[in-house]
Amino acid sequence: MSTTLVTGARLLGGESADLLLRDGEIAEVGTGLAAPEGADVLDATGLVALPGLVDLHTHLREPGREDAETVASGTRAAAAGGYTAVFAMANTFPVADTAGVVEQVQRLGEEAGWAQVRPVGAVTTGLAGQQLAELGAMADSAAAVRVFSDDGHCVSDAVLMRRALEYVRAFDGVIAQHAQEPRLTEGAQMNEGAVSSVLGLRGWPSVAEEAIIARDVLLADHVGSRLHVCHLSTRGSVEIVRWAKARGVQVTAEVTPHHLLLTDELVRGYDPVYKVNPPLRTQADVEAVREGLADGTIDVVATDHAPHPVEAKDCEWAAAAMGMTGLETALSVVQHTMVDTGLLTWADLADRMSAAPARIGRLAGQGQPLAAGSAANLVLVDPAARWTVEPETMATAGRNSPFRGTELPGRVVATFLRGRATVRDGRLVDRDARHDARHDTEGSRP
Incomplete structure (x- = not known):
């Protein structure tokens, strides 16, 4: 050593x-x-000097989509961005919905050696939203999964979501919900608002996110379990989470760096690099999520790092994949939007980008104080x-x-x-x- x-x-x-x-x-x-x-x-x-950053929401793509990213390349990017641990989302091929797949992902991270990789397990088999995945087996596996998410897909069935929340409570797990009411976003291409009307693109209303968050905080309260809201993006969502926390609900939330800075005005050029899920919102939403992050309503900055092969983005807007990379720019964007503006101190940033994500993900050895031991x-x-x-x-x-x-x-x-x-x-x-x-x-x- x-x-x-x-x-x-x-x-x-x-x-x-x-x-x-x-x-x-x-x-x-x-x-x-x-x-x-x-x-x-x-x-x-x-x-x-900060504790090593911890990303609660990273897409490493492997296994199955090595044309977009591998565990090795993704964790190299993590290290370059100041991260010492990442939570790898489950939407791989095969889906990380069994003990075998999550253990494979963790093993790939160990072999690469650039950052600690903690797999996120799928909530439902194949991310299909029909039946619960092997939550207990993944929790008991060598990967010791504690975060479960169908990210990219909403667990829209209220009964299934309730069962998932009840199940993970037994081993102190958390359900990380991709809040998107599917019926309200069919064919949606960008944020619903003035810009979408001008461009003639089908809008993605804020209420599609807010309705799921409102439902799920009530479910979490009802069953006494932990809920985490992925990539919160609207002013209304901030207000709902703030209300739920005041009520004592065990809810945490994250915001991405791009939702702290970018707005739907950028879509006017039809550049698919700005196509993302949830979509870029308005300046009012940007200001609201910054305020929510500053006052602790939003607990975490998570990258939602979503790499794609060039051909998936270098095409017309309607055909382009949704997602943006973020591991190597996140710290700088948060400094720009939150620290340099006086909304957060460096100590606050360390909490939102290291201590809080490690705590939510029950990740020992990460997010610790810069102290002896x-x-x-x-x-x-x-x-x-x-x-x-x-x-x-x-x-x-x-x-x-x-x-x-x-x-x-x-x-x-x-x-x-x-x-x-x-x-x-x-x-x-x-x-x-x-x-x-x-x-x-x-x-x-x-």
Whole structure:
């Protein structure tokens, strides 16, 4: 195991301190620490130190869609973006609806070694919404699944949703709902509003999201179980979650970086890179989700990283796939929209992008404080750096970033996974110079 002394980092954007990383843990935190013999020393003066980021909503595509992304390429992108753990969504081929498939996904993450991969299990068999998947078997498997989602599909059957919530309560699981009433969104192409009327595209009404969230918080309250709302995007959704939390419902919610910044006005050019589910909303919705994230109504920023092969996006709007990449731009977008605007502190960002997602996903060893005895999962960020998004240079196999050509603040300088650098000086570290990835997921089982 390597030893690294990080000197002069601003912990959570506050006071400067040194961190001694040894044997996969933060061994010591203080000022003026002496470097042990043979230790690697990293001068982090001016850099912000954060716990390694945790993404509660990542599409790694493997198995089955390796033309879009693999676990290896997706977790390389995660490391480049400052992430030390990702939750891999279930819409693979085959679907991650059995113990065998979720264990395969976790094993692929261990072999790649760039970030800890925790599989998300499907709620229903084949994401078909007809019968519950093997929830208990996935929970008891080596992957120890605690988050279940049919993301990409809504569990629209209220009885089935109730049964799922009841089932996962036994092992402290959570149902992560893709809130989209299917009958209200048939053939929908973008947000329903003034822009959709001008463009002549069928609208996707906000109420299609809000109706499912309202139903599900009542179901969660009724059965006393945990509900998580995926990629919340509307002002009404924020209000419903705020009401539910005030009532004491066990509900958490996430927002994506693109819903914190982009609006449906961008669709006027018919560029399919802006086609996403849920769709880009209005400026009023953007302001509402920012406010919700700031006041804690929204618990998590999750990327909904959704890479696609070029041909799935380089086509006419109606035929294009929905989704955007996000792992390598998320931290910068959140700095731009929330930290630099004064809505969040760096400590708040660490909560929304590390501690809270780890807590919701019951992921031990991630999202921990930067303190002695914690796992050495951390990221060093240069908040003063500026960079321009160039998808072709990114680690992800997907090129469908909505931020192409955009100048963003903040750059990941180093990422450490259990004390080993996966990124150093802004560059990915070659695996042979790094470590045996099989040690990365120790302590992951709750």
